[in-house]
Amino acid sequence: MRRDTFLKSMAALAVAGTVPTSWAQAAAMKMMLPANPGGGWDTTGRALGKALQDAGVASSVTYDNKGGAAGAIGLAQFVNGSKNDANALMVMGAVMLGGIITGKPPVTLKQVTPLARLTSEYNVFVLPANSPFKNMGEVIAQLKKDPGSVKWGGGSRGSTEHIAAAMIAKAVGVDPAKINYVAFRGGGEAISAILGGNVTIGGSGYSEFAEYIASGKMKPVGVTSAERLPSLDVPTLKEQGIDVEIGNWRGVYGAPGISKQQRDELIAKLEKATKSAAWQEALKKNDWTPAWLAGDAFATFVDKEFSSLQDTMTRAGMV
CATH class of the missing domain: 3.40.190.150 (Bordetella uptake gene, domain 1)
Structure with missing residues (x-):
């Protein structure tokens, strides 16, 4: 035809x-x-x-x-x-x-x-593999001691991980205005900063960090969900005494x-x-x-x- x-x-x-x-x-x-x-x-x-x-x-x-x-x-x-x-x-x-x-x-x-x-999706907070901190508790201790010394890495200002960082600070008695949040234009830039140790702690959706967590290049230390994620057996912030829950x-x-x-x-x-x-x-x-x-x-x-x-x-x- x-x-x-x-x-x-x-x-x-x-x-x-x-x-x-x-x-x-x-x-x-x-x-x-x-x-x-x-x-x-x-x-x-x-x-x-x-x-x-x-x-x-x-x-x-x-x-x-x-x-x-x-x-x-x-x-x-x-x-x-x-x-x-x-x-x-x-x-x-x-x-x-x-x-x-x-x-x-x-x-x-x-x-x-x-x-x-x-x-x-809920956010997961991670530490670089070579971080001097072992868990979220140590990060919080440093945050209380010197808020500006803890660099939080994540997406743009106003992202859920930015909001979560401010909520964490407030929940542990630190002025949210004093947190040192480093905003990146996209997940790729944030991942590079975390892997390079250019930030103290990074936050994002689990899907963005999954392969790096699996390979041991990032260490998950807390999630913003009410209960632990099925695919990631990491304590929630609430389990660690930080009354913060936020979804994305x-x-x-x-x-x-x-x-x-x-x-x-x-x-x-x-x-x-x-x-x-x-x-x-x-x-x-x-x-x-x-x-x-x-x-x-x-x-x-x-x-x-x-x-x-x-x-x-x-x-x-x-x-």
């Missing part, structure tokens, strides 16, 4: 509604990753892109890493460069809310379209200006992707907890989370 005849036949089938679902729904999609390579958003976005293709709802996915300012730089590019684009997605999460609260950028999440929350969730937004129908179609594609074998494999590999919440319910959740984080950060002296 000639190519033009084939295409005309497929067009006729589409009109009749008899094209296979994968043909009708698949589209070339674009993914904004508002962080440098190697971090949680990068890992999440690329895993999601693979899942979209595995589910047959995306013919291809291109990625654009744009790190800095807790995602605000990538958010600004997404707002200005993806208007009305029903095939554009942006990965984001709790870190972006914290960055907006502290940095007060000219762009906000109100300018883009909330689609769905995907996962939840990640989600997806669509472009500004898309219609409700386009939004709902994107949500349906995302939901299908989260049921794919590729996504289930990513959840297991990265120890992510499924946390699906879509549409208006997700938008309401983000608004409440923003208010809660703002209150927590204000109380911790970060705002």
Whole structure:
């Protein structure tokens, strides 16, 4: 069959509604990753892109890493460069809310379209393999003695590990304003700093540190969950007498200006992707907890989370 005849036949089938679902729904999609390579958003976005293709709802996915300012730089590019684009997605999460609260950028999440929350993950704090400290208790003792001498390494200002560090300080009687937090543009930079011993202690999602913990290059000393993580038998902060618990969730937004129908179609594609074998494999590999919440319910959740984080950060002296 000639190519033009084939295409005309497929067009006729589409009109009749008899094209296979994968043909009708698949589209070339674009993914904004508002962080440098190697971090949680990068890992999440690329895993999601693979899942979209595995589910047959995306013919291809291109990625654009744009790190800095807790995602605000990538958010600004997404707002200005993806208007009305029903095939554009942006990965984001709790870190972006914290960055907006502290940095007060000219762009906000109100300018883009909330689609769905995907996962939840807790932070793990680690020491470099050659650290003079053996556990979190020794780090806290040094923090009490000289707050500025303890360098906390992690993501951008306002990230969950930054908030957790401030909460830890407050919980042990240290002024949160005195903590020495070193912010990095992405997970890759933070990992390099920890491995190089350029920070005292580092924090991030377990998935970002997993391979280094397994190889012995990092020593985990505490997690921010209520209970120990299934894949990491390390005491929680609460077990160690530090009353701090904080989670990190990640989600997806669509472009500004898309219609409700386009939004709902994107949500349906995302939901299908989260049921794919590729996504289930990513959840297991990265120890992510499924946390699906879509549409208006997700938008309401983000608004409440923003208010809660703002209150927590204000109380911790970060705002």
